[in-house]
Amino acid sequence: MSQQLRILHLEDDPLDAELVESTLIGEGFDCDLRVVATREAFVAALDAGGIDVILADFALPKFDGMAALEIVRHTCPAIPFIFVSGRLGEETAIDSLRNGATDYVLKNRLSRLGPAVRRALDEAVEREERRRAEAALHESERCRLQLQVELRYAAEIQRKLLPRNYPQIPGFEVAARCLPAQQVGGDFFDWQEVCPGVWGFTLGDVMGKGLAAAMLMATARAALRSVAHNRPEKALRLAEQALVTDLENSESFVTLFFGQIHAAARRLTFVDCGHGLAFLRRASGLVEELTPRTFPLGIPVDLNFQEGAAIFATGDTLVLYSDGLIDARPELALDNQALARCLAGAGRAQEMVDRLLALPALEDNLPDDLTVLVVHCTG
Known part of the structure; x- marks a missing residue:
């Protein structure tokens, strides 16, 4: 990666957090990994900004990944959100994707983590490009409509001259x-x-x-x-x-x-x-x-x-x-x-x-x- 990847990792097991970080480094990522384990710390990290990817365990003692996903969906939905969990049934995985998660990776199959992160980042770039294109189109249409209004006023003034x-x-x-x-x-x-x-x-x-x-x-x-x-x-x-x-x-x-x-x-x-x-x-x-x-x-x-x-x-x-x-x-x-x-x-x-x-x-x-x-x- 030509730029350091800023990752917010919701995880209460330090060993699992180290394993995830080493896996990503092994995949060639330059990681700035911030690990949090509580709702308060998670929200504070989001408020601080500058996050490229969110990784989240599904179940924690006082907080869970679905609640974290709900927060992200309402505050910063453009950030890719990937579940990295030791247990995630098929039905739960489908629900997580339906609710806005980008992907999910099982902890016993971390070989999928690098490709999942790359794909999530690529999709985020595409979404941002589409958003900018749509915003530019919207602004162009707004300017066009404003110009039409101004031209109508100008035409009225010209007729009165x-x-x-x-x-x-x-x-x-x-x-x-x-x-x-x-x-x-x-x-x-x-x-x-x-x-x-x-x-x-x-x-x-x-x-x-x-x-x-x-x-x-x-x-x-x-x-x-x-x-x-x-x-x-x-x-x-x-x-x-x-x-x-x-x-x-x-x-x-x-x-x-x-x-x-x-x-x-x-x-x-x-x-x-x-x-x-x-x-x-x-x-x-x-x-x-x-x-x-x-x-x-x-x-x-x-x-x-x-x-x-x-x-x-x-x-x-x-x-x-x-x-x-x-x-x-x-x-x-x-x-x-x-x-x-x-x-x-x-x-x-x-x-x-x-x-x-x-x-x-x-x-x-x-x-x-x-x-x-x-x-x-x-x-």
Whole structure:
């Protein structure tokens, strides 16, 4: 044995105790054998701890092995318990095993003691390994359930960060929806009246999905909201300055489209930060691409955010979406032209959003977050 074996031996005959010890030494065990003969001494030794194996005679003058086994079963059941007795009938032996004993050895057949101890130690190691595996599995399941609860809370908070009501803009209808691929995600949309008669609109997509992307989404949304009263070019420049450290530390980036609609003039000004998933569908069905485009937030390039502009006519529709819409069904070869055709005949913004979201037909199994925002000019 590479490690000293600590044995508690319940035995009232010193000669038998010496014989057991010499037998084990002869089997190659390095033994630290503590012999006790009373209940008090036995319990005190258990309380002291550090025991690898318990050997016990079956009958002692004031204490017996079955009572000792009962104590061990309730206080330290992982310790192997072997009866070493001069008389142990078959029925009694079976009862002892049924009550938790690991094995039994007759004193006139001590040649079995070494193998019995080795087997008991091996079984104890296996039990401990199973216990640890089960404990690890239990802890993993506990963490999984806790994470699910936390994700549900996070998802609820994220839903509350999205606008609850559509804005009332004279001459326009607005509708939007966000479907995270997981319980929480990195897509977001937002709107706010940044000054009288001017509404800001945002659709953003943080690289990745899940909780990390959701945390960055909330940060990006807050940063942009705080500067949205500026012209789009300045607003994005200020937002990037606020976000650059977080994006660098997380090695992430954000694509987004930020536009402002001047309702009275029916004029759209915007900055497209590497998003590219936006178009203006004219009432005739023609698609007008929205340019220019610049790099996403978090990409270290020294370029200005260039503004674009467009004028709405009655029946025109601004469509913003995330790449989850086309990634969900790549075989459909969805592009701006195909998406615009899908909107033919739809007269309400909500109907347009519903049509676009119905294209992937994968709401319950999305490969990526999916968000759509529509601004429809009604006249």
